[in-house]
Amino acid sequence: MASNGFADLLPLRLSRIPREARSSAAAVLRSAAALRVQAGRTAASATTIEAAWCGFEEQSGDTTMAQIGTFTRSDDGSFTGQIRTLNINTKATIRPVAKEGERSPDYRVAANGVELGAGWGKQAKDTGAEYVSVKLDDPSFTAPVYATLVAGENGEHRLIWSR
CATH class of the missing domain: 2.40.128 (Lipocalin)
Known part of the structure; x- marks a missing residue:
């Protein structure tokens, strides 16, 4: 990876939300998975996904419309x-x-x-x-x-x- 001056502070490359993502939940999961793979971490994978998911699976009832x-x-x-x-x-x-x-x-x-x-x-x-x-x-x-x-x-x- 090319050094950008922050290599020591932030060693992993952050992933953008994919353009083809159709839902924010799917995009967040793909981004969290990409971060996990890039970092080479497996122990925190569930925590990363749960944090990125923001409790979407627990939401129910009326949704706020635009x-x-x-x-x-x-x-x-x-x-x-x-x-x-x-x-x-x-x-x-x-x-x-x-x-x-x-x-x-x-x-x-x-x-x-x-x-x-x-x-x-x-x-x-x-x-x-x-x-x-x-x-x-x-x-x-x-x-x-x-x-x-x-x-x-x-x-x-x-x-x-x-x-």
Whole structure:
């Protein structure tokens, strides 16, 4: 291994989380296994994996979803609220629009007077609950952001991000 000035302090090369990892739990396990193999250690292998696993196997019940917005519905059917991510923190509106065609959106999303996306009214097959499927896009985004606007508690609607 090439010396990087820290060879005496940190003799093993740290592994990156593999790009092909589909879940954080699997990525953590692969990274922990790579660290264990690189270090040539076997006695601490269970401890390394348990520490890296962070108790994922013990978690149960509801999982926290990636909520990126909170909205309230007005009498006219529009939603007013805020979208918050690591890079975005803006007030936004989701307004109903007249459909121009069968596949055209039911809603337009705007922030600071600029159109940010569109939404389509949908109904869940199993529960019949109504929601809005939202697509947000902007030149500053690397890819469109897909989200679902669902009714929460006390009249609040949550914008849940998905990939």
